[in-house]
Amino acid sequence: xxxxxxxxxxxxxxxxxxxxxxxxxxxxxxxxxxxxxxxxxxxxxxxxxxxxxxxxxxxxxxxxxxxxxxxxxxxxxxxxxxxxxxxxxxxxxxxxxxxxxxxxxxxxxxxxxxxxxxxxxxxxxxxxxxxxxxxxxxxxxxxxxxxxxxxxxxxxxxxxxxxxxxxxxxxxxxxxxxxxxxxxxxxxxxxxxxxxxxxxx
Numbered sequence: 421x422x423x424x425x426x427x428x429x430x431x432x433x434x435x436x437x438x439x440x441x442x443x444x445x446x447x448x449x450x451x452x453x454x455x456x457x458x459x460x461x462x463x464x465x466x467x468x469x470x471x472x473x474x475x476x477x478x479x480x481x482x483x484x485x486x487x488x489x490x491x492x493x494x495x496x497x498x499x500x501x502x503x504x505x506x507x508x509x510x511x512x513x514x515x516x517x518x519x520x521x522x523x524x525x526x527x528x529x530x531x532x533x534x535x536x537x538x539x540x541x542x543x544x545x546x547x548x549x550x551x552x553x554x555x556x557x558x559x560x561x562x563x564x565x566x567x568x569x570x571x572x573x574x575x576x577x578x579x580x581x582x583x584x585x586x587x588x589x590x591x592x593x594x595x596x597x598x599x600x601x602x603x604x605x606x607x608x609x610x611x612x613x614x615x616x617x618x619x620x621x
Contacts, residue, residue, distance in 0.1 A: 425540035427551045429573035435581060444585035448549045451584070456483050457595075474595065486591055487547035488535060493587045497533040500583040504529050507575055515568050517557070524555040525572065532576065533583060546580035547587075 436445050450456045459481040463471035473481040475492035486493070508529050512522045528538045535544050538552045554573060557565050 425553070426545070427553050427573055427576075429554075429570055429577075431549060431577045432574040435578060443589070444581040447585050447588045448547070448581050451483055451487075451547050452549075454483070456486075456588070458483055458486055460485075483547065484543065487584060487587055488533065488544045492594075493590065496583060496586050496590065500579055500586075501530060501533060504532065504576065504579045507579075508572060511568070511571055511575065515564075517568070521555065521557060528552060528555060529576070532580070547584040549577060549581050549584075551576045551580060 436442070439445070447456070454461070459469050459474055460471040461483075462469050471480050473479050473485060473490060475490055477485070477490055477492075479485050479489065481490075505526060508525055509522070512525060517525075531538050532551070533544060533546055535542055539545065540552065551573065554569055557569065
């Protein structure tokens with residue numbers, strides 16, 4: 421992976437250092453180290469499962485497929501895109517950025533969670549906490565512009581890792597559903613008489 425081709429702003433500290441739950445950061449860590457438990461990963465390591473997507477896609481269930489291509493998670497990606505468009509628009513409007521530049525930012529946001537020309541090598545890597553390079557703010561320099569770009573980069577990064585966490589959580593629920601809450605046959609056990617006072621208190 422060629423990191424210099426991605427956005428170079430430092431990620432926000434909160435999801436990594438201050439968040440009470442670090443699930444999104446954990447998913448990113450496992451994705452970066454090729455440790456996410458997809459069927460393709462299990463097939464490569466153990467050969468005990470089919471490497472095909474469990475959602476019925478005609479594709480290998482790679483990490484990239486689960487996060488970027490699998491139709492089972494389109495609703496998650498579309499919802500995150502809409503929220504990110506709204507948030508990015510709000511940030512740009514409050515900074516009074518010209519409409520033409522706003523459009524270039526929003527064009528990138530619309531394709532942030534899918535493969536496309538905005539990404540280096542045309543492959544989305546949002547689930548790794550990476551974002552494509554931000555469009556240039558032509559004619560603007562200085563601390564105000566720098567703060568605006570950092571704010572947008574942090575917003576995009578946070579949205580990317582949250583979406584990755586949501587998709588992976590849904591994937592895990594699909595693979596390992598919660599145990600059913602069916603009542604099992606309860607067998608009564610006779611306790612010795614000297615233990616009965618313990619149950620009454």
